[in-house]
Amino acid sequence: MTRYILKRLLQGILTVWFIATATFFAMHAVPGDPLSGDKAMTERIRANLEAKYGLDKPLMTQYGIYLKNIAQGDFGISFTQENRKVNDIIREHFPVSATLGILAILFAGVGGILWGALTALYRNRLPDTIIMFLVILGISVPSFVVAALGQLSMVNLNTFAGFSILPIGGWGTIWHMIVPSMVLGLSTMAYLTRLMRSSMLEIINSDFVRTAKAKGLPATRIFSQHQLRNAILPVITVLGPSIAAITTGGFVVEIIFAIPGLGRYFVEAVQQLDYTVIMGTTVFYGAFLVFMVILVDILYGYVDPRVRVS
Amino acid sequence: MNNRHPRNENEPSFTQSAARQLLMLAAGAVVALVALMWLLQALASLVGSSTTAANAVDVQNNSITIAISTEPPQLNSTLATDASSGMILGHVMEGLLRMSMDDQLEPGIAERWEVTETQAKFWLRDNAKWSDGVAVTAHDFIFAWKTALKPETASEYAFLLYPIKNARAVNEGTIGLDQLGVYAPDDLTLIIDLERPVAFFDKMVTFQTYFPLREDFYLQTAGRYGADAQEMLYTGPFVITSWVHGASLLLERNPYYWDQAQINLSTINVGYITADATARLNFFKDQRIAETVLLAENLQEALKQRWHIRREQDGTLFFLEFNHRPSRSTRNYHLRRAIQLVVDMEELVYKVTKLPGYVPGESLFPAWLPGVEGKFREEFPAPKLQLNHQQALEHLALAKQELGLQDIPPLALLAGDSAVADIQSEWLQAVLKTKLGLEIKIDKQIFKQRLAKMTSGDFDMVLAGWGPDYDDPLTFGDLFASWNLNNRGRYNNPDMDQLVSVAQNSVDAATRMQAFSDIQQLAFDDIVLLPMYERGVTYVIHPKLKNVKRRVIGADVDFTRAYIDPEGV
DSSP states (O other): OHHHHHHHHHHHHHHHHHHHHHHHHHHHHSSSOTTOOSSOOOHHHHHHHHHHHTTTSOHHHHHHHHHHHHHTTOOOBOSSSTTOBHHHHHHHHHHHHHHHHHHHHHHHHHHHHHHHHHHHHTTTSHHHHHHHHHHHHHHHSOHHHHHHHHHHHHHHHHHHHTSOSSOSSOOSSHHHHHHHHHHHHHHHHHHHHHHHHHHHHHHHTSHHHHHHHHHTOOHHHIIIIIIIHHHHHHHHHHHHHHHHHHHHSOHHHHHHTTOOOHHHHHHHHHHHTOHHHHHHHHHHHHHHHHHHHHHHHHHHHHHOHHHHHO | OOOSOOTTOOOHHHHHHHHHHHHHHHHHHHHHHHHHHHHHHHHHHHHTOOOOOOOSEETTTTEEEEEESSOOSOOOTTTOOSHHHHHHHHHHOOOSEEEOTTSOEEESSEEEEEEOSSEEEEEEOTTOBOTTSOBOOHHHHHHHHHHHHSGGGOOTTGGGGTTBTTHHHHHTTSSOGGGSSEEEEETTEEEEEBSSOOTTHHHHTTSGGGOOOOHHHHHHTTTOTTSSGGGOOOOSSEEEEEEETTTEEEEEEOTTOTTGGGOOOSEEEEEEEOSOHHHHHHHHHTTSOSEEEOOGGGHHHHHHTTOOOEEEEEEEEEEEEEOOSTTSGGGOHHHHHHHHHHOOHHIIIIIIIOOTTOEEOOSSSOTTOBOSSSBHHHHSOOOOOOOOHHHHHHHHHHHHHHHTOSSOOOEEEEEOSSHHHHHHHHHHHHHHHHHHOOOEEEEEOOHHHHHHHHHHTOOSEEEEEEOOSSSSTHHHHTTTSTTOTTOTTOOOOHHHHHHHHHHHHOOOHHHHHHHHHHHHHHHHHTTSEEEEEEEEEEEEEOTTEEOOBOOSSSSSSBOTTOEEOTTOO
């Protein structure tokens, strides 16, 4: 097992290096640069700025310096937020995105499993039809629409109630987290519901469930121990990548709900060609994603003994 | 044999008990989630990102909450170039002079001043203090200007200081900082030698690049000046007491500000930072913020809510800039003339984009610019354009003849990636195709790429915009001088250069305005550019909040003189 983990970690590091290199060269190949602004500047000022940010050196030298800095965990200073270290930006804003992401994924996971089990239980009956209809909606409506609608309905609800039931934006208390995390987790929840439903239906017809029934086990035990537990496996598999996707994909939700998360910096940096922030966030998120996938693979081994054996 | 159950047909009792169990699981999950949220909140508060939920207008605490669209990158006045830094700096800093509520110059830290052709002199008031109680002196201004001009600072707005003697040479590193033409004979007198006569120098000192910096404090921050609330000092009516990056800024009244009588609000809470205007409108509707802009699609809603909708020009001119480089067909006068004669900007503004507050462009000089006494455009009206399809076709024929071409090759129209830019470029494409048979290739680029292509000259026409840097027609007037780096189409005409020189070097208002009028005429006659529209801003303000000022230059929106009227409806 240790060997397996070590091997996976090495592969992970290699992947992150590849991501960093590809991003670095792609970014520099894009026309324009982080120093250009609305107002043209003289050659002299431009040269000073380039010297300040080390852009006056040949590309390969920059790449070398940059790799060395990354290895030491230093992502440099942002071009647009001229006084802030990229490390500080990640340190201050990632916890916000992560909090939002964790809540969203929990919401999605718990909701997905419960709704999925429910639809399987009531297959082809009214609850199933209604929930599956909502699931299709949840999967197909993009998050910016859901986020805007969610915010608007909270405004209307607050106006209707005459007082503020839940804040419609900002960050700080758990009340601020509820609506955005639900919005963020909605499509994943819908997806997990479908997954859980089909997995559950497969299990219901499996031999061991029939055997359990034949043995005369109590219904509650069959349901929770034999059906639910086995049906959850595929859900856990997709949970890893979903965590990363949700944590990194909160950009729209962060903008609409005015949440100081990292996703915003990630996307804005690309538009502003803020080299250091692009590199910092990409490498950080890349490493995060790779780590999550490895973690899930390892966890999977504990949940499903069959994986460990093979 | 048919003794098997049909697939997946549970007995009702099984379903019932399983459902009951699911319900219990769900309840357990909800409890666990709530517990986890409390935990997360405790963790999040450790990192220190929190916004205080307050009302848009808080009568009791005499405070307001507002939202801004982007966070200031940093608040070092020598480096700041963007609108949101300008807005915050305008509340927490004050320079030598300031602009009043009716856009007149009034004393700031300087109580008197005098500008001649060669020199400017400011007498500072003795009760102006920094936010730590130390007096503001003339040396603080000298230090700030030298910092901005130092080549290592690489300040993009250093050029605004060029009216000061030797400033340009200092900025380019050819002579030392000590050669800069500024002196302080004593703590409260500031003398500036001017490089050349600058008629509007007193107006320029209201701008952020001219704000003071205190040397001892600046050096102590070790390059982080303006990065955080406690990393800067203030001279203005408010101080920043808390700055949570990406989330909020708290502006509280500055007890050391000299002109307390003018200030009414105790606190301005910048509670939200989001670029989404619709989200800000939702905050406004929910009574979270006291002011917000309206987009075209929000107008209906605003009317339905019976809000008082306000409109103003934001001072920015948008235009179609031609590439005048010799290799381009747009260098041909007749081709540009043909285009000018068929493009109806009124149609664009009133029928196509239909954005509230926008007005069709008529001149290189927007309508708000000051003239000799009143407004420039009232004193020197823009030449009137008569659209004429027939003449346009004649000019097009001439253009083909002069260029020696059977057909004009497809013209590259460089445009931004916004929805508005899409509509405009498609409209232009359609108009030029149907009226003149010209092929237009739309080259849609994000901001930085568009700039790169503009600078390298990789376009025939470009949808460009220009916002003013100071309160004088020269901020637009010198755009097409051959030496101006912002002249991206490389328009090069000795007549234009001559007129710009006159406008730059004269101090006589009438002479200067005549030169601007000639520039206006030349830009029209030689079709240097096609003015498209002047941008407008449509916004709403909380009915209890009064005396909010919108500015073309400096802090926009300006809440420094605002007050709360508890009776306001």
